[in-house]
Amino acid sequence: MTTDKRDDRLTARGGSVQGTVQVAGDKSISHRAIMIGALADGVTRVEGFLAGEDCLATLAAFRSMGVRIEGPDAGRVTIHGVGREGLRAPEAPLDMGNSGTSMRLLAGLLAAQPFPSELTGDESLRRRPMGRVVSPLTSMGGQVAALGEEGRPPLRISPVGSLKGINYELPVASAQVKSAILLAGLYADGETCVTEPAPTRDHTERMLSAFGYPVRREGSRACLQGGARVQAADLSIPGDLSSAAFFLVAAAMVPGSDLLLEGVGINPTRRGALDILLAMGAHIELQNERTHGGEPVADLRVRGGELRGIEIPSHLVPLAIDEFPAIFVAAAAAEGRTVLRDAAELRVKESDRIQTMADGLQALGIAAVPLEDGLVIDGGPISGGRVDAHGDHRVAMAFAVASIAASGPISISGAAAIRTSFPDFLEVARAVGLRIEAENE
Ligand SMILES: O=C(O)C1=C[C@@H](OP(=O)(O)O)[C@@H](O)[C@H](O)C1
Numbered sequence: 147m148t149t150d151k152r153d154d155r156l157t158a159r160g161g162s163v164q165g166t167v168q169v170a171g172d173k174s175i176s177h178r179a180i181m182i183g184a185l186a187d188g189v190t191r192v193e194g195f196l197a198g199e200d201c202l203a204t205l206a207a208f209r210s211m212g213v214r215i216e217g218p219d220a221g222r223v224t225i226h227g228v229g230r231e232g233l234r235a236p237e238a239p240l241d242m243g244n245s246g247t248s249m250r251l252l253a254g255l256l257a258a259q260p261f262p263s264e265l266t267g268d269e270s271l272r273r274r275p276m277g278r279v280v281s282p283l284t285s286m287g288g289q290v291a292a293l294g295e296e297g298r299p300p301l302r303i304s305p306v307g308s309l310k311g312i313n314y315e316l317p318v319a320s321a322q323v324k325s326a327i328l329l330a331g332l333y334a335d336g337e338t339c340v341t342e343p344a345p346t347r348d349h350t351e352r353m354l355s356a357f358g359y360p361v362r363r364e365g366s367r368a369c370l371q372g373g374a375r376v377q378a379a380d381l382s383i384p385g386d387l388s389s390a391a392f393f394l395v396a397a398a399m400v401p402g403s404d405l406l407l408e409g410v411g412i413n414p415t416r417r418g419a420l421d422i423l424l425a426m427g428a429h430i431e432l433q434n435e436r437t438h439g440g441e442p443v444a445d446l447r448v449r450g451g452e453l454r455g456i457e458i459p460s461h462l463v464p465l466a467i468d469e470f471p472a473i474f475v476a477a478a479a480a481e482g483r484t485v486l487r488d489a490a491e492l493r494v495k496e497s498d499r500i501q502t503m504a505d506g507l508q509a510l511g512i513a514a515v516p517l518e519d520g521l522v523i524d525g526g527p528i529s530g531g532r533v534d535a536h537g538d539h540r541v542a543m544a545f546a547v548a549s550i551a552a553s554g555p556i557s558i559s560g561a562a563a564i565r566t567s568f569p570d571f572l573e574v575a576r577a578v579g580l581r582i583e584a585e586n587e
């Protein structure tokens with residue numbers, strides 16, 4: 147999907163971090179707005195939609211299943227819901243680009259449809275494990291086949307008469323797997339329950355409730371009864387803490403920085419990065435806390451100072467899973483050692499984030515030792531250098547902000563994927579004072 151290579155190489159030359167910014171809309175919530183809005187009876191109006199390539203892949207998939215969607219236009223999207231039985235067979239395989247969320251959640255929804263479908267993606271997505279959704283969906287009676295090696299995409303989904311509800315214990319803490327099962331459960335006979343080994347983002351449960359679909363939460367279990375209808379609702383999507391994390395780190399690690407990030411989601415199942423950075427000594431204040439579209443939101447004021455290395459508590463890992471590239475940069479700039487364990491999931495993201503981050507940090511003179519399930523980083527002087535983001539948006543943005551604390555420019559290849567989650571990253575970064583150039587600009 148990412149064919150335009152103009153901004154695949156970036157050079158980041160440091161700068162400062164000052165001012166007030168709004169980060170892009172939340173990616174996880176934007177995907178779900180399209181999916182659930184499409185299944186609803188009535189018209190759903192969305193504000194704050196993230197027009198990144200991942201969410202646009204979800205949007206395109208629903209258009210090709212007959213859903214009329216207007217926008218995105220300055221974050222506004224209007225979804226003309228077709229109702230729970232209204233999706234039509236797509237004419238071609240659905241290309242989910244770089245987006246694991248799109249592929250896994252759609253696998254659940256499509257397993258319940260009366261038509262066949264196929265889900266494919268780019269080179270990175272075709273390397274990611276899908277057995278984790280194939281297995282529970284098969285237990286529900288679905289026919290989902292992973293056509294790649296060892297449970298990898300593409301996925302071929304065949305229609306079945308009906309699905310049955312299950313009681314599923316997630317073997318890994320994954321909101322994508324939980325959501326795939328719950329979306330299939332909307333169509334299943336009886337009740338579908340998912341138990342998680344640790345809390346994961348609960349945007350699917352919250353959004354279904356906002357669309358009038360009852361979801362029961364009992365401790366670590368989320369349950370719903372199949373067969374009810376979804377009612378259109380207007381939604382306002384908060385800023386993405388996963389995008390804000392790059393600027394939180396940029397500002398927190400350099401004395402003299404002062405930044406206000408407005409309207410950022412602080413859902414307790416997502417805010418692990420805030421708690422980790424606070425434990426590292428970051429000066430972050432949560433201001434003007436409020437609820438926005440069923441999600442807790444705050445303005446985050448962050449001021450630069452000294453950070454210290456910590457042992458990252460395991461319970462925070464799933465709550466900060468996408469923010470580790472940024473947190474590793476904070477650890478590199480911190481005094482002392484940071485140890486992360488219990489984070490093997492990082493190896494199966496858009497890149498192997500343990501290895502790509504360790505390689506990049508080492509290239510910048512930082513002692514970073516990969517573990518099977520984590521990383522040990524000794525903070526120290528960060529030099530300039532060349533790093534490879536391996537087409538991973540979060541790795542590219544992490545190294546771009548690392549330049550703030552580096553003694554020389556950082557040249558980053560494989561950075562075009564930034565458009566998947568934060569298409570205006572360069573504009574926002576420059577607005578706060580970072581000096582970043584894209585090759586051929
Ligand atoms: O449900 C979601 O929107 C997401 C869940 C997480 O993945 P896992 O479910 O694989 O942990 C996260 O890494 C991803 O960026 C978005």
Ligand SMILES: C=C(OP(=O)(O)O)C(=O)O
Nearest residue numbers: 244245246247248468495
């Ligand atoms: C892991 C991520 O996304 P996805 O799984 O949707 O590709 C991410 O955005 O960091």
